[in-house]
Amino acid sequence: MPLVGIYFTRALAERRREFVYERIKSWNVNNNLSIVSISKEEVPLHGEVLSINFVFRCIYDPPVGHLEIDGTALYSHEIVKEISKSGKEVISPGDIPKEIMSEVMGSVLSVSLVKATILSDQVNIPPPIPLPPPRRQIRSTGGEVDKYSSGGEMYT
Helix, strand or coil: CCEEEEEEEEEEEEECHHHCCCCCCCCEEEEEEEEEEEEEEEECCCEEEEEEEEEEEEEEECCCEEEEEEEEEEECCHHHHHHHHHCCCCECHHHCCHHHHHHHHHHHHHHHHHHHHHHHHHCCCCCCCCCCCCEEEECCCCCEEEEEECCCCCCC
């Protein structure tokens, strides 16, 4: 994959005070990844790359808190040379093939979700992705085991 790197430039994690002592039974999280701008940039060892600036937001309902992460993804590919030859100064997401944008957005989303999960833990708000519920292990003979698992194999 020609993704050079993903760098965070700003991370904001906020917990609303009015929800500090309330037990919240259910919540919804709206995760939103937006491209802010795309430009060409010269990077040592990689040459000319696409610099894709993004904002990742987690908006909670009820509004227990807010997470926001800004960053840049650097992408090196032949498409950068093609865009340079076209002479375009302003690059839009539509100028980049869907397969490449899908690859970049998938990588940015996965890295941003990990960072947002860490930030949510630090300010004590629910994680931005649902965690698997624990389930009781059942023996092949049909009897239950007093061990719980969150989806992976349990070693005994």
